[in-house]
Amino acid sequence: MSRTEPDLLYSEEEEALRAAVRDLLTDHCDPAGVIARAESDTPHDRALWKSLAEAMGLAGLLVPEELGGQGASHREVAVVLEELGRSVAPVPYLASAVVATEALLECGDRELLGRLASGRTVGVLAVGLHLAPGDALPAVRLEDGRLHGEVTGVADAAAADVLLVPAQDGGLYAVEADAVTVTPQTSLDLTRPLATVTLTGAEGRRLGDTEPAVRRALRSAAGLLTSEQLGLADWALTETVRYLKERKQFNRPVGGFQALKHRLAQLWLEVVSLRAAARAAADALTTGEDTDLTVAVAQSYAGPVAVHAAEEALQLHGGIGMTWEHPVHLCLKRAKADSIAHGTSGAHRAAVAGLVDLQAP
Amino acid sequence: MSVDAAELRRRTAELLATHPPASTDRLEFLRARFDAGLAWVHYPEGLGGLGAPRSLQAVVDAELEAAGAPDNDPRRIGIGLGMAAPTILKYGTDEQKQRFLRPLWTGEEVWCQLFSEPGAGSDLAALGTRAVREEGSGDWVVDGQKVWTSSAHLARWAILIARTDPDLPKHAGITYFLCDMTDPGVEVRPLRQITGEAEFNEVFLTGVRIPDDRRLGEVGDGWRVAQTTLNNERVAIGGMRLPREGGMIAPVARTWRERPELRTHDLHQRLLKLWVEAEVSRLTAERLRQQLVAGQPGPEGAGMKLAFARLNQEISGLEVELRGPEGLLYDDWTMRRPELVDFTGRDAGYRYLRSKGNSIEGGTSEVLLNIVAERVLGLPAEPRTDKDVAWKDLAR
Numbered sequence: 001m002s003r004t005e006p007d008l009l010y011s012e013e014e015e016a017l018r019a020a021v022r023d024l025l026t027d028h029c030d031p032a033g034v035i036a037r038a039e040s041d042t043p044h045d046r047a048l049w050k051s052l053a054e055a056m057g058l059a060g061l062l063v064p065e066e067l068g069g070q071g072a073s074h075r076e077v078a079v080v081l082e083e084l085g086r087s088v089a090p091v092p093y094l095a096s097a098v099v100a101t102e103a104l105l106e107c108g109d110r111e112l113l114g115r116l117a118s119g120r121t122v123g124v125l126a127v128g129l130h131l132a133p134g135d136a137l138p139a140v141r142l143e144d145g146r147l148h149g150e151v152t153g154v155a156d157a158a159a160a161d162v163l164l165v166p167a168q169d170g171g172l173y174a175v176e177a178d179a180v181t182v183t184p185q186t187s188l189d190l191t192r193p194l195a196t197v198t199l200t201g202a203e204g205r206r207l208g209d210t211e212p213a214v215r216r217a218l219r220s221a222a223g224l225l226t227s228e229q230l231g232l233a234d235w236a237l238t239e240t241v242r243y244l245k246e247r248k249q250f251n252r253p254v255g256g257f258q259a260l261k262h263r264l265a266q267l268w269l270e271v272v273s274l275r276a277a278a279r280a281a282a283d284a285l286t287t288g289e290d291t292d293l294t295v296a297v298a299q300s301y302a303g304p305v306a307v308h309a310a311e312e313a314l315q316l317h318g319g320i321g322m323t324w325e326h327p328v329h330l331c332l333k334r335a336k337a338d339s340i341a342h343g344t345s346g347a348h349r350a351a352v353a354g355l356v357d358l359q360a361p
Numbered sequence: 362m363s364v365d366a367a368e369l370r371r372r373t374a375e376l377l378a379t380h381p382p383a384s385t386d387r388l389e390f391l392r393a394r395f396d397a398g399l400a401w402v403h404y405p406e407g408l409g410g411l412g413a414p415r416s417l418q419a420v421v422d423a424e425l426e427a428a429g430a431p432d433n434d435p436r437r438i439g440i441g442l443g444m445a446a447p448t449i450l451k452y453g454t455d456e457q458k459q460r461f462l463r464p465l466w467t468g469e470e471v472w473c474q475l476f477s478e479p480g481a482g483s484d485l486a487a488l489g490t491r492a493v494r495e496e497g498s499g500d501w502v503v504d505g506q507k508v509w510t511s512s513a514h515l516a517r518w519a520i521l522i523a524r525t526d527p528d529l530p531k532h533a534g535i536t537y538f539l540c541d542m543t544d545p546g547v548e549v550r551p552l553r554q555i556t557g558e559a560e561f562n563e564v565f566l567t568g569v570r571i572p573d574d575r576r577l578g579e580v581g582d583g584w585r586v587a588q589t590t591l592n593n594e595r596v597a598i599g600g601m602r603l604p605r606e607g608g609m610i611a612p613v614a615r616t617w618r619e620r621p622e623l624r625t626h627d628l629h630q631r632l633l634k635l636w637v638e639a640e641v642s643r644l645t646a647e648r649l650r651q652q653l654v655a656g657q658p659g660p661e662g663a664g665m666k667l668a669f670a671r672l673n674q675e676i677s678g679l680e681v682e683l684r685g686p687e688g689l690l691y692d693d694w695t696m697r698r699p700e701l702v703d704f705t706g707r708d709a710g711y712r713y714l715r716s717k718g719n720s721i722e723g724g725t726s727e728v729l730l731n732i733v734a735e736r737v738l739g740l741p742a743e744p745r746t747d748k749d750v751a752w753k754d755l756a757r
Contacts (some may be wrong), residue, residue, distance in 0.1 A: 006646035009655060241738050256741030261734035268733055269664040276644040300633075337426045349633040357604070358617055358632060361624035 006283035006294070007075075008276055014079045021058070021083040024051055029087045031327035036331075037090060042160040049091045053119025059097045060117030066350075067110055069117035074220065078227035078282035085231025088330040090191040092156035096122045098224055102217040103164055103172060107208030112162065112174060124160035125217055126175075126197050129151035132343025133218040133295075134351060137210060139168045146201040147173060155341070157182045157195035161261035165199065166210040173204030189332060189337035208293065222342040223281035223295035226302040230278045231273045232335050233309035236328070238341045240313045247318075260316060267312055270305045277301050301346035303339035310335040364413040366420045372411075373424040380499045382430040391433055391467040394425075400433075400466045404450065408462050416654040433468045436701055439527070441465040441472035444590045445520045452578040452586050454536070461518070461539065473516035475507040475540060475564055476587070480757060483521075483728050486531045486584055487747075487755060490566060492523035492538065494573075498639040501538065501576070503546075503569040509722070513549045513562040514698060516542045518562060521571075521591060522583045527753040529739050534752055535539075535583035539575040546570070556714045559693035560702050591724070592662075602650065603643050609705050609712065610639040613680040616709075623683050632683075636713060642668045660737040667729050670719035673704060683711055 010018070028048050037045060053059035061077050063069020070076075077098060084093055096116055100123030104113045115121035127138055130153060140149030147167055158161065165173045181198040207213070222327060241264055244255030254260060281298035284291045310332040314321040321328045339345065353359060364372075368397040382394045394400055394407045398423050404410025425432070435442055442465070446480035449461055459649040464470040481488040492504025503523055513519070526534035540547070546569035552676040577713040597647055606614055616634060617624065645668070681688040720726040734740045747755055 005647050005651075006644075007651070008644065009651050009657075241740065245740065253741050256743075257732070258743065261738075261740050262727070262730040262741065264738055265664075265730040265733035266667075268738060269667055272661050273641050273645045273668065276648040277641045279648065280644050297637050297640050302635050344637060346630075349630070349637060352637060353629070353633055356614075356636070358614060358629070358636060359621075359624075360629050361621070361626055 004289075006280045006287070006289075008279040008283065010079065010279075011075075014076060015077055018079045018083060020056065021052070021080055022086075024048075025083060025087040025089060026030075026054070029089050029301060031088075031330065033203050033329065034088060034090060034191060035324065043090055043184075043190060043193045044091050044092060046155070046159075048089060049122070049159075050119070051094075052091060052093065053097070057119070058093070059101075059119035060208035061097065062101050062105065063113050063117035063129075067117065068114035069156065074224060075279075075282045078224055078278065080226055081227040082234070085134060085228035085334070086235040088191050088232070088327070088334050091161040092122050092124065094192075094221060094228065095124045095156040095159075099125045099217045099221045100162075100164055102220045103213040104207065106213040106216045107172060108205045109174070112207070115162075120192035121161045122156070122159050123162050123164060124157050124158070125214065126151045126154050126163045126165045127214065127218075129155040129192075129194060129341045130343075131218060131336075132347040132351075133215060133222055134347075135343070137166050137214055139166045139170075139210070140199055140240035142167045142169050142171075143201075145203075147175060147199040147204050148201060150196060150198045152185065152193045152196045154197050155192050155194055157197050158184055158193060163197060164207065164213075165197075165204060166201075166214060167204070170210055171206045172208055172210040174207050175199065175202050175204045179203055187238050187337070189333045191334060192337060218283055218342055219291070222299045222348065223285050223291075225338060225342055226274070226278040226281050226298040229302040229306035229338050230271070231272050231337065232338070233267075233274055233306045235269050236306075236331050236335075237264070237270055237271050239328075240267075240316050243317060245253035254316075263312060263316070267309055270308065274302055274305045293352065296348045296355060298353040299343060300345045300352060303345040307334040307339050364417070366417055367413075369399070369402060369417055369420050370424060372474045373399060373421050374684075377425070377428050377430065382428055387431040388467060388469065390431055392463070394430075395463050395466055399425075402444075404462075404732060408450070409466050414654075429622070433466060438465070438468045438471055440467075440474050440520075441470070441518075444474060444593050445472040447593050448520065448537075448586060448589045449539075449577065451589050454574075455605045456574065457539070457577065465518075470517040470732055471512055473510050473512045473519045473542065474590070475510060475519045475521040475566075476590075477509045478506060479508050483725055485587075486535065487752070487757070488522060488524060488535070489757075490521075490523040491527070492525050492536060492571070495524070495570075499573045501536075501571045501573065503538070503540070503571060504601055505566050507564040507566065508552065508561075510562045510564050511560055511702070512700075513542065513564050514551070515700065518542060519564075520577075522587050524752060525580055525583075528751050529581070530749055531747060531752040531755065532584045533581055535587070536580050537577040537583035537586040538571050539577055540566075540569065540571055541575075544569045544571075551696075551698055553696055555717065556711055557691075558697045558699055560699050577708040586603045588633065602646065603638060605643065606636070607643070608639065609716070610636055612705065612709070612712070613676055613683065616680065623685060626677065627685055631679055635672065637681060638668075639672055639676065642672055660666075660733075663729060663733050663737060666719075666723065667726050667733075670716070673712075673716035673719050677709060677716045680709040681713045 060069030061072040065071040118124045140147050160177045163175045179202040183196045185194045187194045247254045277298040281295050284294035313328050363559050376397045398411040400409035402411050402413040402418050403415035478488050481519050492501040492503045521540040525536040546567045547750045548565040550563045552561045553559045691710040735742050
């Protein structure tokens with residue numbers, strides 16, 4: 001084993017960060033509030049974003065201190081995403097603090113990086129949420145220095161102050177949100193709503209080349225999404241175990257039936273395995289060692305586990321799990337959407353095949 | 362002051378200087394290594410260790426390997442190292458520790474485990490092998506039958522649990538012994554298994570006499586003592602440290618690369634899924650190891666064996682299928698008594714059949730799921746109808 005193994009634990013600082021984020025979410029992101037907001041005109045929780053991004057400074061974790069950020073790493077971002085996943089928090093953290101920020105870091109745009117790091121500006125990369133790191137990139141037309149076209153399935157576009165738009169000249173352009181039309185799409189995951197972004201002669205500022213910026217952004221997104229999926233799965237398991245200890249049928253706690261115990265134990269094993277995979281991905285993104293494979297492994301594993309956890313949570317909650325009132329559907333919808341976001345499990349497995357030379361027939 | 366890596370390097374260098382591996386007899390070297398406290402550095406001084414952090418063993422092992430020093434062939438003495446030793450260390454008298462640990466570690470004395478019985482598998486505490494104390498001599502006389510005993514035909518000693526009081530409920534009437542396998546009352550018969558070979562044995566115990574000073578722990582405390590053994594067994598089975606693409610996935614990945622004519626789209630999807638799961642399982646084991654090193658042992662250990670068993674079975678099953686017409690063949694059904702068992706050895710058919718045992722040996726997967734559900738998740742325990750019943754009155 002010449003490779004050094006990734007650091008798969010949480011440091012004390014990371015645990016302290018987790019505790020702080022969880023405290024905030026416990027106080028300001030309760031399931032009833034998230035459910036009520038989901039169908040309102042403001043699906044994103046701007047007050048919560050302000051607390052997380054501005055007050056706690058979490059939007060700038062990936063940005064170096066000299067550019068106005070915290071100079072932290074993907075490992076800390078992963079911990080934040082675990083907690084946001086647990087709460088299915090309706091904030092554009094992954095979109096702005098990870099995807100857009102990574103693209104800007106690649107382009108080296110100090111001005112926008114500073115704005116995003118402060119949390120006062122939300123940036124969104126205008127590509128479909130389903131896009132995998134290796135997929136062909138969409139691009140809008142560039143005519144006489146103006147951008148024309150339409151991109152659909154853009155997550156959190158409705159919350160964006162600035163959009164990063166790939167254009168046909170191979171450049172990535174910054175476009176202020178008031179220069180485009182954002183049309184919400186009815187989304188499976190109400191807490192990370194998609195929208196169509198329409199550009200009709202919008203003015204843009206060229207930031208740099210699209211290809212490396214978007215590749216970097218999507219690889220980080222795919223790797224760190226596993227931590228959000230871990231948070232979802234961990235919540236689903238914890239909440240289901242808690243409920244089944246409490247819920248009594250046939251004069252016994254339902255959690256005492258062996259058929260259910262075995263399903264939960266199996267799920268626990270999947271969740272602890274996902275934790276190792278997610279930590280490996282966060283660490284690999286931080287160190288830059290073995291990153292492509294570690295991210296592909298983690299993301300191909302994470303999707304089915306988070307979905308399985310949410311589906312088990314729903315089934316084992318019985319009828320209450322089918323109600324709009326109970327938060328398990330928030331978890332299920334996010335988990336299912338995440339299984340497509342930034343590349344399906346199958347897309348990442350195909351990447352693994354190439355990386356470890358297990359070629360298709 | 363606790364011993365650090367630099368000190369261990371110094372002591373290892375000293376051992377190598379006083380006992381140059383090239384010119385020192387293997388056994389002599391191993392004994393000297395034990396006496397220098399470099400056998401298992403986390404053991405106490407005088408018992409092969411230096412009371413150092415367990416994680417520093419790697420420092421010693423690396424130095425010795427680089428110097429071409431002989432090792433104690435740990436695969437051959439796994440039961441002694443992994444199960445008997447930690448139990449003796451925890452519950453043994455000073456005399457027992459002094460007598461047994463050194464030849465156990467050097468491999469001069471091989472150990473086996475006399476736990477399972479034909480009537481006591483998952484319900485191990487129901488075991489019926491009797492140990493009766495003889496008046497006068499104070500010796501214990503043991504009668505019964507044990508099964509699934511690997512290395513019994515090679516072993517000098519056995520860890521044994523037997524019933525000393527049938528009038529108590531089953532967990533309370535058990536005592537733990539160290540049994541001399543050369544006693545005339547011990548008969549070892551090979552037990553042939555589905556692979557064709559006999560890596561296990563049945564052991565018949567007839568009037569086997571065990572002096573009281575070979576009892577480990579208190580009379581009636583054998584169940585508690587056995588937990589140390591069993592917990593270590595599960596760690597040993599599920600917790601092996603592997604490189605990426607190590608273990609069962611290695612041969613099938615190799616076959617895939619070398620035999621493109623065997624590839625199909627269906628097999629490709631399944632192989633990739635298993636490759637990823639094997640890698641994640643490896644990372645999970647690595648995380649568990651890092652937690653142990655950091656002094657924060659997690660409950661993941663109970664789950665590692667579950668994953669290990671399922672993956673071995675699915676991967677080896679896939680490999681038989683991948684081989685197509687060759688998958689219809691088997692390398693050799695000859696009855697043998699192998700000294701070493703390699704789950705990933707021989708051909709795909711053997712690996713497929715042998716891995717079926719991985720979800721049975723060392724705690725069935727079903728029992729392990731119960732353990733995870735109850736001890737890790739805190740779900741209600743199975744209803745117990747046997748807890749307050751004298752062992753002799755249990756249904757059988």
